[in-house]
Amino acid sequence: xxxxxxxxxxxxxxxxxxxxxxxxxxxxxxxxxxxxxxxxxxxxxxxxxxxxxxxxxxxxxxxxxxxxxxxxxxxxxxxxxxxxxxxxxxxxxxxxxxxxxxxxxxxxxxxxxxxxxxxxxxxxxxxxxxxxxxxxxxxxxxxx
Amino acid sequence: xxxxxxxxxxxxxxxxxxxxxxxxxxxxxxxxxxxxxxxxxxxxxxxxxxxxxxxxxxxxxxxxxxxxxxxxxxxxxxxxxxxxxxxxxxxxxxxxxxxxxxxxxxxxxxxxxxxxxxxxxxxxxxxxxxxxxxxxxxxxxxxx
DNA sequence: CCGATTCAGTCAGAAAGACTGACCATCTCG
DNA sequence: CGAGATGGTCAGTCTTTCTGACTGAATCGG
Numbered sequence: 001x002x003x004x005x006x007x008x009x010x011x012x013x014x015x016x017x018x019x020x021x022x023x024x025x026x027x028x029x030x031x032x033x034x035x036x037x038x039x040x041x042x043x044x045x046x047x048x049x050x051x052x053x054x055x056x057x058x059x060x061x062x063x064x065x066x067x068x069x070x071x072x073x074x075x076x077x078x079x080x081x082x083x084x085x086x087x088x089x090x091x092x093x094x095x096x097x098x099x100x101x102x103x104x105x106x107x108x109x110x111x112x113x114x115x116x117x118x119x120x121x122x123x124x125x126x127x128x129x130x131x132x133x134x135x136x137x138x139x140x141x142x143x144x
Numbered sequence: 145x146x147x148x149x150x151x152x153x154x155x156x157x158x159x160x161x162x163x164x165x166x167x168x169x170x171x172x173x174x175x176x177x178x179x180x181x182x183x184x185x186x187x188x189x190x191x192x193x194x195x196x197x198x199x200x201x202x203x204x205x206x207x208x209x210x211x212x213x214x215x216x217x218x219x220x221x222x223x224x225x226x227x228x229x230x231x232x233x234x235x236x237x238x239x240x241x242x243x244x245x246x247x248x249x250x251x252x253x254x255x256x257x258x259x260x261x262x263x264x265x266x267x268x269x270x271x272x273x274x275x276x277x278x279x280x281x282x283x284x285x286x287x288x
Numbered sequence: 289c290c291g292a293t294t295c296a297g298t299c300a301g302a303a304a305g306a307c308t309g310a311c312c313a314t315c316t317c318g
Numbered sequence: 319c320g321a322g323a324t325g326g327t328c329a330g331t332c333t334t335t336c337t338g339a340c341t342g343a344a345t346c347g348g
Binding site: 005006007008009010011012013014015016017018019033043060083110115116117118121125128129130132133134135136137139140141 | 149150151152153154155156157158159160161162163166187204227235254258260261265268269272274276277279280281282283284285
């Protein structure tokens, strides 16, 4: 389990480290009612709003689960639901006031952690990492 | 949310892609009773056995949850528990017969996926990716 | 070598997250 | 228009995880 660690774990470790940091920081800033599951959905809301079903696909959960999480996010003031003008069946989920403020905070924390990583790896390798991962995304991300 | 994707998501995407592939393959090979949560614990068992509490820490869950998952793994024949000769309070969790066979299968699938990634990225960049991630592990993995 | 503390693990109860299946309303297309 | 696809919800269940309380074993200071 130690020497040539499997690539999956190698990817997961920094991911979790970053996620934990963001949660701690968010909680410290008063956004202590966000759960990881809610955040994973919230994170994927497009600037002009997304449909629950889209969010479900991108987060890799069922539409029922997504609907449930959006309910919670709505009750906590992070998002709002508006009717989709283009489709009477659909309702758009949009980032609300409180949600926008939490985005600001987490953006700051992510930047901080990325700065630490850059300090450890060096500017060049950090850029390389991002480039390679972006490239890898083409064959590992079904939603573009 | 689209262009300069946050590094966390960039790490998460390939991780999940790999994990899904391993699960599909495992299920196809008859190991269809493994759940993701069980697998995440199972994956961290050291060659000579680990204590439930260690597994809990490394998997980032409470020791109660780890104990519960180990129970399930034991019932399904993936692991066995033996008393720890060095500490009368502890019991070591070890990979059992069936568990070892599932490890073989998943190793094959991981190799397959890594080969695809190498084909996409090129040998050099794939090696770079692993090197950078291994390096990053030093500051993102609390357990060595 | 003995009491206090720490540590490994379990039990009990509850909540979160996710799933399947069934269902309704609306949209789209032949 | 009517059939099928799509967006979303409701109901019920299972898995995973957590908190808190507890037992038994080890360890450490005096």
